[in-house]
Amino acid sequence: MFDRVLIANRGEIACRIIDTARRLGIRTVAVYSEVDVDALHVRLADEAYPIGAAAAADSYLRVHTIVEVARHSGAQAIHPGYGFLSENPALAEACAAADIAFVGPPAEAIRAMGAKDQARRIMQDAEVPVVPGYHDDNRDLKVVTTQARLIGFPIMVKAVAGGGGRGIRVAERELDLTEAIAAARREAQSAFGDDRVLIEKLVQRPRHIEVQVFTDTRGNAVHLYERDCSVQRRHQKVIEEAPSPAVSPALRAELGETAIAAAQAIGYVGAGTVEFIVDHEGTYYFMEMNTRLQVEHPVTEMITGLDLVEWQFRVAAGEALPLPQESIPLYGHAVEARLYAEDPAQDFLPVTGTLSRLRLPVEPGSIPAGTRVAARVDCGVVEGDSVSPHYDPMIAKLISWGRDRAEAVRALSTALSATQIGGTTTNLAFLGAILRHPAYDMNEIDTGFIERHREDLIPLPAPAPALALALAALSVLLGRRRTAANAAVHSGDPHSPWDTADGWRLNDEAHDTITLIDNGAPVAIGVRGGPHPLWLDLPDGEVEADGSLSADGRLRATVAGIAVNATTFCETLPSGGEHITISVQESTWHFGLDEPLAASVADEGESGWLTAPMPGRIVRVLAEDGAKVERGTPLMILEAMKMEHTIAAPAAGYVEHVNFALGDWVSEGEVLVDFVAEGSA
Structure with missing residues (x-):
């Protein structure tokens, strides 16, 4: 086994690899770009080295630099993780030339599967069915x-x-x-x-089923069963589970044998994933082979009780596979959810921001890989870290195991409910909505699941219920009281009514007003009485409320005689306003507090500016100054976080001025296009 390994990656996968390396007594070497100098993977590794600027092309994709760091540090192997150089044969070749073990397949195998057209030909020759x-x-x-x-x-x-x-x-x-x-x-x-x-x-309404394979240098090959990755948005996986609830034992065996044949056809070594499209009749077609560890590998670890990264290390060190096919267990069911910094309501637009709050159901890295537990978290960030525009916006992966699918789904839903994130928009509520959807519960899923149920999963904004308004107002009042009480302790007269925050009035009943911003609309809530209980004047009528708020945001409240346990989080926004998040079981509501109302684009029918939703590069300019356009006409395409984002006309009108050219880099909020709506000139 190796003594020292360099991890040519960042984020949660780098942290995940470090966890297994520590358990095996392997020292780890991290690399980092200039924006990752304080990243979690850098702090967890035994040593770390800078490799360049923020852009991946200037850091994590520099083969020569990474190999030189490995030589300098004395690393005997390089683990590429996933993404970046993990499927680049140049790194495997450079490792071979430097006499450094590559924790992955030979360069020839990577090259064979790296081009999908060539992979199709190879699979056809191996009699593997293709679309x-x-x-x-x-x-x-x-x-x-x-x-x-x-x-x-x-x-x-x-x-x-x-x-x-x-x-x-x-x-x-x-x-x-x-x-x-x-x-x-x-x-x-x-x-x-x-x-x-x-x-x-295009195969209509298919399942996306993939098979985990492992081979070694001694001719052994096994499969570790399949994963169902059918729940996707923009062709990217969101929820994964193992085993697939749509695969019979007979089909499981056939898919496993076919996947092994595919791997052997290219002389594969190590961990790989053979992906198939499976139609409603059970007919399957080869789609592609990923010559690396997959993001969703934890669900396989959960159902087999195995550590796949450990297997990777052992195979790369020349050892035989730890188990033969007949000894690989399959027990229970596992489900994984990918938690992203993105806005589902804006077509899953990736977003940036600082994680001002990050509360996860379990400590990341505290659950050894292969352990069957109700909740595991793989994460590469901590509270206070920023979501960078230069890399994938994944925050964490939440994985749950149960004795059957229903138990695993319930466990994951509970884990999501216990998760709190502040400082950026995420898909947290969206993930919970998927797990609660009747069609998901009934296993009526395919790659079109999200698009087909979009209105259910991403509902239009609706007024918050009275309970949510009451809890938000109560949390604000209790928070103010704590702040005032702390200030009073250090004042000259800690018992003075002027240092309280309970709406005290001389010769009058205590009263106050809390103004919440609910989906852009101000909601004034009158408050009287107190300190215990309070009366809240809500839009639907007055209710009695009381409660206590702990320092970590746990709210124990009674509203209109109903006892409620909630979590609350208040943060100050860059705009100067405040934002309040209230969560009760599986429901979450967001409110502004005295938040300035603003918009980057004017309402339809008014002139305005189209601004960059995030930092990125202009890859297409589709409109000229003075061009007349209809609502929805694409004006510009911005590339950010590895994806293209179309900037479209918000209404019929004309382009007054295009402010940037092809190839320009822009910052979040910069005005891309000056736009004049029809009838407003």
Whole structure:
């Protein structure tokens, strides 16, 4: 086994690898970009080295620099994690040249599966079923269109290189094909430096099923069963589970054998994942092979009781696989949710921000891999860290295990309910809505699940219920009382009524007003009486309320005679206003407090500015000064956090001025386009 390993990655996967290395007595070497100097993986590693600027191309993608750090530090192996260089054969080759073990497959295997067109050919030769498609080198649009007609619409356009859901577009009809190809090529070029694409028949309402395989240098090969990754948004996984509730024992065995055959066809070594599309009749097709550890590997660890990173280390060190196929257990069910800094209401737009609050159900890294528990958290950030625009916006992964699917889902739902995040928008409520959805509960899922149930999962804003308003007002009042009490202790007269925050009035009943901002609308709540109890004048009438608020935000309240336990969090926003979050079991509400009302774009029918929703680079300018446009017309495309984001006209009108050019970098909030709505000039 190795004495020292360099981890060529960052975030939660770097922390995850460090956990196993520590348990095995392996010293770890971290690398970091200039914005990651204080990152958690840097603090957890035994030693750490800077490797460049914030942009991945100037740091985490620099093969020569990383190998030189490994040499300098005395690392005997490099673990690439996932993403970045994990599927780049250049790193595997550089490791071989430097006599450093690469914790992954040979460069030839990575190269064989790295290009989807080549992978299709190899799988066809190995008699592994593939989706009907076209992957020849002739990129002439007329030829591709002709082939698309022969295959039949709808068609999926996919980047030949890379993965992670990037460089993928769907053409429902021939009219959509040209733009789908152009968009996929742009995104692929930006993400992978390769704009080649292929086309495949779009299998309607399929399951995304993947099989975890492991091989060693001694000819042994096993599979560790399958994972169901069908719940996706923008072709990226959101919820994963193992085993798949749609796979029978017979199909499980067949998929496992096919996945092993696929791995052996390319001389694979180490951990890999063979991905399949499975239709409603159980017919399956090879989709691609990921030549690395997957983000969702913890669900496999949960149902098998195995540590996959340990297996990776042992195979890379030349050891045999720890277990034969017949000895690999499968017990219970596991589900994972990916917690992202993104806004589901804005088409899952990635967001940045500082994590002013981060409360997780269990301490990250406290549960050894392979342990079957109700909740495990893999995380690479701590409270106070920033979500960087330069990298993937994942905050954490929450994984739960149960004796069956229902128990595992309940456990994950409970874990999500115990999670609190402040300082940035997240998909936390969205994840909870998925797990509670009747169709998910009934196992009626496929890759179109989120889009089909979008209105249920991302409901339109609605007025907060009276209970939520009462709890928010109560938490504000109790918080003010604590602050005032602390100040009074240090004042000249700690018993003075002037140092209280209970609405005390000379010769009058105590009264106060709390103004909450509910979905942009101010709600004035009158408060009288107190200190115990209080009377709150809500929009639906007056209610009696009382309670206590702990320093960590736990609110024990009684509202209209009903006892409620809630969690509350109040934070100051960069705008100067305050934001309050109230959570009761599986429900969460957000309110502003004396928050200035502002908008980056004027309402429809008014002039305004279109601003950058986040830092990024302009990859397309689609409008000129003076251009007349309709509502929804794309004006500019911004690339940020590995994804393209279209800036569209909010109303019919004209473009007064385009402020940036192709290739320009912009900061969050910068005015991209001066826009004049129809009738407002």
